[in-house]
């Protein structure tokens with residue numbers, strides 16, 4: 208069983224997301240939903256799953272970490288250990304790319320309803336790939352024009 212830190216905000220309330228920019232070497236802690244042999248999904252830390260925390264390296268432009276609302280958890284979805292839903296954006300990219308990444312990730316937040324419906328906000332769920340692509344392209348187009 209995962210030994211989670213106490214949340215500093217009530218888990219049942221949807222908090223506004225935070226948007227953070229991180230350099231490619233910065234370690235981001237958090238959790239991932241992992242399905243066991245019986246089909247139950249539990250949270251495991253990135254360090255437990257991957258042997259390291261998340262970093263936005265190797266072309267990884269951003270990541271959404273949903274608020275941990277106490278489950279049910281979604282296989283492969285990522286969750287924050289800091290209370291509020293987080294949008295992490297790699298800072299090693301130009302402003303157009305970063306604008307696109309922010310809107311791509313915020314689309315995950317909206318579709319997943321801040322973690323209340325994370326299953327509807329992850330890649331592979333119906334409409335998510337198209338919606339995140341469209342948001343990213345629109346934001347990049349707007350960023351180029353202004």
Ligand SMILES: [Zn+2]
Pocket residue numbers: 311312315330339
């Ligand atoms: Zn995405």
